[in-house]
Amino acid sequence: MDFSNLSRYKPKMEYRRFGKTNKMVSVITLGGMRYKHSGSEPRDLIPPETLAQCRDTVAKALSQGINLIETAWGYGKSEHVYGRVLNDELKVDRKSYLLMTKGNPKTAEEMRKMVDMQLKALKTDYLDFYAWHGINTLELLSTACSPGGPVEELLKMKQEGIIGAVGFSTHAPLEVILKAIETDLFDFVNLHYYYFFQRNKAAIDLAASKDMGVFIISPNDKGGQLYKAPRKLKELTAPLDPLQWNARYCLGHASIHTLTFGLPVTAQFDQLNGIFPASAPMSVEDQKIQHLLDSQRAQVPFADFDPYCMENDPSGINIPEILRFRILWKGYDMREFGLYRYNMFQEKDHWFPGVFPTAENLKKIDLTRCPNEIPLADLIRETHAELYRPK
Secondary structure, eight states: OOOGGGTTOOOOOOEEEOGGGOOEEESEEEOOTTOOOOTTSOTTOOOHHHHHHHHHHHHHHHHTTOOEEEOOGGGTTHHHHHHHIIIIISOOOGGGSEEEEEEOOSSHHHHHHHHHHHHHHHTOSOEEEEEEEOOOSHHHHHHHTSTTSHHHHHHHHHHTTSEEEEEEEOOOOHHHHHHHHHTOOOSEEEEOOBTTBOTTHHHHHHHHHTTOEEEEOOTTTTTTOGGGOOHHHHHHHTTSOHHHHHHHHHHTSTTOOEEEEOSSHHHHGGGGGGTOSOOSSOOHHHHHHHHHHHHHHHTSTTTTSOGGGGTTOTTOBOHHHHHHHHHHHHHHOOHHHHHHHHTTOBTTOSSSBOBOOOHHHHHTOOGGGSOTTOOHHHHHHHHHHHHOOOO
């Protein structure tokens, strides 16, 4: 591969041991979620512009030392476009990079069939990492890990050499993630954790105690749309960009091994230089920035209230997330991020559950779990009025 025209992309990539997998992974992973397609369109029908975009992205990622590429069956064309680009377009030596993909069939037979299809799509005969995709509820945990079920089938494929390591990805409440880790079935976990969402620290610590690989999902998008951060946030993290500082914050934990940078990853490449060196624990300079961010949060009224005492409220309102969006809006001017995420709540969706706070739903809140001095309903109404946009 000739990367001579990419000479300006020369960050000093760092690598960490991905837990018990014993693979050395780049601390930045190339994600593949954005290659989507309509349900009626064949997955292997790839428009020229998509192929060109992927080719450019992969070439730039590899040129600066990224060695882990992540995708999933649920990402539409992603597996097929990576298979084409890596093998037909760029002809990259398979031993020079690591592949992670994911899927969530409910039975062993379906699991085996899906992996076979994914191998063909990616044009490879083995997968370095495979995650059961979306252990988001206790019911899904039970389904995935049932005797003779899909995870057991993945472990068989690991013994056969088809899969190098088996893990799981999750958007679940903390208690579900902890239970999944405690099964001792998995080599790694993909989860959410950033400065602006620290809830899953206990899961990272538990994973570390079991020597599991820890992969952080979407730090730049779900972590606050940091690629288009407001001026106030940029001033607080200066001289670093918020995207850079958040990456250093995450990597300041030695038990976190890699962060996924998805599309438009090419626009983020110039910022990678500001991430390294990513010391663990964080440098004194980075800790000073955290102190500024912590102080800004403390100025938001009621920000010291722990909203997770209201998790799984009978109202169905996702109270912890609503109050988190309120702090980001009022403390850091992250209103645009709040608009983006708040309006993604789905009543019957386990990826991002939550009903909107109608008058009827507000009456269902179990206020016995909330301190009397917290005007909970008013805080929720205020946030809803600011962030809700009718579909």
